[in-house]
Amino acid sequence: MIQTEEFKNQTVLITGASAGIGAAAAHAFGNRGAYVIVHYNSRREAAEQVVAGIAAAGGNGETVQADLGTQAGVRSLVDWLRDRPVDILVNNAGSLVRRTRVLEFTPELMEQVMTLNFTSAFFVAQAVLRGMVERKRGTSINVSSVAARMGGGIGALAYAAAKAAMSAMTKNLAREFGPAGIRVNTVSPGTIDTDFHRNFSTEQMLNNVKAATPLGRLGTSEEAADAIVYLCTDGARFIQGQALEVNGGFLMV
Numbered sequence: 722m723i724q725t726e727e728f729k730n731q732t733v734l735i736t737g738a739s740a741g742i743g744a745a746a747a748h749a750f751g752n753r754g755a756y757v758i759v760h761y762n763s764r765r766e767a768a769e770q771v772v773a774g775i776a777a778a779g780g781n782g783e784t785v786q787a788d789l790g791t792q793a794g795v796r797s798l799v800d801w802l803r804d805r806p807v808d809i810l811v812n813n814a815g816s817l818v819r820r821t822r823v824l825e826f827t828p829e830l831m832e833q834v835m836t837l838n839f840t841s842a843f844f845v846a847q848a849v850l851r852g853m854v855e856r857k858r859g860t861s862i863n864v865s866s867v868a869a870r871m872g873g874g875i876g877a878l879a880y881a882a883a884k885a886a887m888s889a890m891t892k893n894l895a896r897e898f899g900p901a902g903i904r905v906n907t908v909s910p911g912t913i914d915t916d917f918h919r920n921f922s923t924e925q926m927l928n929n930v931k932a933a934t935p936l937g938r939l940g941t942s943e944e945a946a947d948a949i950v951y952l953c954t955d956g957a958r959f960i961q962g963q964a965l966e967v968n969g970g971f972l973m974v
């Protein structure tokens with residue numbers, strides 16, 4: 722059920738919203754009255770189910786497909802966004818793609834990981850920022866990672882570097898667009914229990930994280946989504962260029 726009308730008449734674009742954190746954020750914004758654009762890459766049915774869930778709760782939204790690991794895919798989303806005003810952008814799509822050690826890394830894989838986890842977010846932000854400046858309002862969240870500060874696990878160098886670039890981008894955009902009334906912040910999840918880890922982590926790795934986490938467990942997609950939504954609310958109106966760490970105390974900075 723629609724809980725509040727906090728985001729009524731606002732359109733939110735969430736990249737990578739067919740699963741995990743992005744899907745939870747889509748439901749959370751939908752429940753607060755936003756029109757939700759659910760972007761996906763490979764899981765069309767899952768994305769359509771997210772929109773159906775939002776509609777069943779009394780909200781509204783649509784899906785859009787683009788492979789943000791390729792420049793052609795980024796261009797297709799940027800073109801699709803032309804003349805579509807977006808009030809809130811959540812740059813959430815991301816993946817390790819393949820856990821690959823340094824000596825095995827190829828230029829093609831580096832390009833794909835950086836495009837998906839950083840460059841695409843820049844160009845999608847660029848596409849929506851023009852309209853935000855004209856309307857003198859807008860909010861953007863970049864989903865980074867604890868890996869941005871810690872350097873990433875073995876095989877995740879490019880992913881961690883891309884996420885660090887994402888965090889730096891937040892600060893630069895916050896500086897340039899703050900005077901236009903646009904807020905930009907980072908949400909930096911620790912280990913959140915999603916398909917991401919079913920694809921890229923072993924049970925041993927996850928048990929080690931739990932043991933090193935003061936709250937003694939992994940996070941949920943909803944907990945990461947709550948942080949994203951909070952930073953877009955009026956309650957966060959003086960928060961600009963910051964990173965909100967959502968990791969149960971695993972890393973305190």
Ligand SMILES: NC(=O)c1ccc[n+]([C@@H]2O[C@H](COP(=O)([O-])OP(=O)(O)OC[C@H]3O[C@@H](n4cnc5c(N)ncnc54)[C@H](OP(=O)(O)O)[C@@H]3O)[C@@H](O)[C@H]2O)c1
Pocket residue numbers: 736737738739740741742743760761762763764765787788789790791813814815816817837864865866867909910911912913914915916917918
């Ligand atoms: N889970 C964690 O512990 C954790 C920790 C730190 C940061 N993060 C970050 O949080 C974000 C969400 O992660 P998650 O855990 O929710 O992952 P997830 O459940 O694996 O979902 C990833 C989302 O990204 C989309 N995506 C993947 N590759 C894509 C591509 N080439 N082009 C466009 N979209 C693509 C997926 O779309 P399709 O399924 O439709 O292909 C899906 O919607 C990511 O940026 C991730 O790096 C996650």
